[in-house]
Amino acid sequence: MVSRRNFLSGSGGVMGGALGMAMAARPAFAASGSDDWPADPPFRFDGDMTDFDAAQAALLPLYEVRRDFATFDAAYYGVMTRPVQAAYRARSEWVNRNHALFLRGGSPGHPRDPELDASRAAVAKMLGATTPEIALSAGGTEALYALIANYAPLRAGDAVIYADVDYDEMQFACDYLAQSRGARLVRFSLPEPHTQANILAAYETILRDTPRAKLLLLTHLSNRNGLVPPVKAIVAMAKARGVDVILDSAQAVGHIPFTVAETGADFIGFSLHKWLAAPLGTGGVYIAKDRLQDITPWLGNRIHEADDIRARIPTGTVDFAARLTVPSAIAMQDAIGLEAKHRHLLRLRDYWVDRVRDVPGLEIMMPDEPGRYGAVTGFRLPGMRGPDDAKKAAKLFLDKYRLLVVAKAGLASGPVLRVTPALFNSSAELDRLVAAIKAERRLFA
Known part of the structure; x- marks a missing residue:
């Protein structure tokens, strides 16, 4: 298991390598006023995605997100990696500098529609x-x-x-x-x-x-x-x-x-x-x-x-x-590998689900049938019924445990709390979620 302490104290090489990759992927401009297109260098990812702990150690430094809260809401926004964020920043600067010249059809050498067609x-x-x-x-x-x-x-x-x-x-x-x-x-x-x-x-x-x-x-x-x-x-x-x-x-x-x-x-x-x-x-x-x-x-x-x-x-x-x-x-995803990414997301999902199966009365909304689920999973605390219960539980998880899970209504069987881990989430954060679920299992008793 990758704890926060072990990750921060023992991953200097990984952190340095990941940050080096991110900075290398930041497009650079020539002298101010130039029309150099902010082209990306090749995206690289050297992490071992076959091992759960090694994959976390390689993936976590790719993201610049706050860690005082554990946010399980990738179904809303997936968060750019550092290299993609750098690319977006560079393109924002380029578009701003070329402004209407580009927006009206394209600055010389960079017609708008062909660039968008890429x-x-x-x-x-x-x-x-x-x-x-x-x-x-x-x-x-x-x-x-x-x-x-x-x-x-x-x-x-x-x-x-x-x-x-x-x-x-x-x-x-x-x-x-x-x-x-x-x-x-x-x-x-x-x-x-x-x-x-x-x-x-x-x-x-x-x-x-x-x-x-x-x-x-x-x-x-x-x-x-x-x-x-x-x-x-x-x-x-x-x-x-x-x-x-x-x-x-x-x-x-x-x-x-x-x-x-x-x-x-x-x-x-x-x-x-x-x-x-x-x-x-x-x-x-x-x-x-x-x-x-x-x-x-x-x-x-x-x-x-x-x-x-x-x-x-x-x-x-x-x-x-x-x-x-x-x-x-897309280049960043290709560097990680979509199949490897999918496998890791499933491991994150299974990690917390497997640890709460023994909570009496807890409902996991998806069966374990292969191919029927991804990283997104809803659950119900014992006795949780209407939408107000779901909202109360989500607020409690956020305020008391600093965990963002989402109250979702709409299913015929009733509302759920939705957990959506992302590549920037760790097993240590999921351990906090598991502990909170077990601690609040009698919330609606």
């Missing part, structure tokens, strides 16, 4: 798509609103299906289709335990019993309890009945290794500032090239041509530096 291309490569199938957005929520609200084939009376595990705002977007387009909403709850057999049976039933179903919202990894459903099988099941799927991959990109082909989905919205740990306000949409016309341009957007996926996203003055930094975040 970010689109990096995302496309990461997901196994093509650049024309990717548009950047201001996050996963914006991306999914664009897909849901502008889904063209929907007709009045057609049914739109979503489940209790789906994200609140994406449910709201589906509700909007009822208000604006005359869709019929079909809401259902996934049965617990969330085994693959139970999930597939539930989707088979709801699709069979909804003959006018046209659109299904499917969440790749639930922000509520961490469920990872069998996406490809559900998408195939829906398509066999003529139902399109909009896949919410906001919690999946940079968390679960996958390609768009492996999902089978034609429409995917995702975040890049969560698990990829790109700057805040970055996300994107994927639309299969032969389905582009089934998502109409955003509110009649004609800044881009109708056959350009970028017309499907709001057009405005965005944080260009953030979008230009996306390839740096």
Whole structure:
């Protein structure tokens, strides 16, 4: 186990190496007033990701985060590593120095759209798509609103299906289709335990019993309890009945290794500032090239041509530096290795879950079925019932133990406390969480 004391006293070499890598990755400028593009040197990561303790020792110095609180909320914001933060800082300075010259189309040698297209291309490569199938957005929520609200084939009376595990705002977007387009909403709850057999049976039933179903919202990894459903099988099941799927991959990109082909989905919205740990306000949409016309341009957007996926996203003055930094975040992930990153996140999750299994009455919301969960997991303290109980417990964990866990409502079975460890979390911090759970097991007795 990597304790704080052992880490700080015995990792001078690791700390120095990690900080050296971070500083080496900071793009440098030439003389003031130059137009040198802040290009990154190759990102390097020499940590041993096969060993849990060694991986922590290598990963923790990559992050500049406060340690007086243990924050388990990577499902909200993943936090940039030091190298990516340096790249973002350099690009912010560059954009500020070139200001409207760049924003109006590009300073000499650095046209705006081709530079942004490099970010689109990096995302496309990461997901196994093509650049024309990717548009950047201001996050996963914006991306999914664009897909849901502008889904063209929907007709009045057609049914739109979503489940209790789906994200609140994406449910709201589906509700909007009822208000604006005359869709019929079909809401259902996934049965617990969330085994693959139970999930597939539930989707088979709801699709069979909804003959006018046209659109299904499917969440790749639930922000509520961490469920990872069998996406490809559900998408195939829906398509066999003529139902399109909009896949919410906001919690999946940079968390679960996958390609768009492996999902089978034609429409995917995702975040890049969560698990990829790109700057805040970055996300994107994927639309299969032969389905582009089934998502109409955003509110009649004609800044881009109708056959350009970028017309499907709001057009405005965005944080260009953030979008230009996306390839740096992907390069950092590639240096660590997505498969290795995923394995480490699962080890962090299993570390705390395994240590609270013996708490009488405690509910862990995800079964241990392989492939059905990632780092996100919800739990209930014994006797915890309504949303007020969940909020009370979350406040207590924060105020008394300096642990940030999140109260989440929305599941049919009741609210949960959500724990989402990140690469910057340690087993020592998870030990504090375990101790707090055991100490407060009678909070609602």
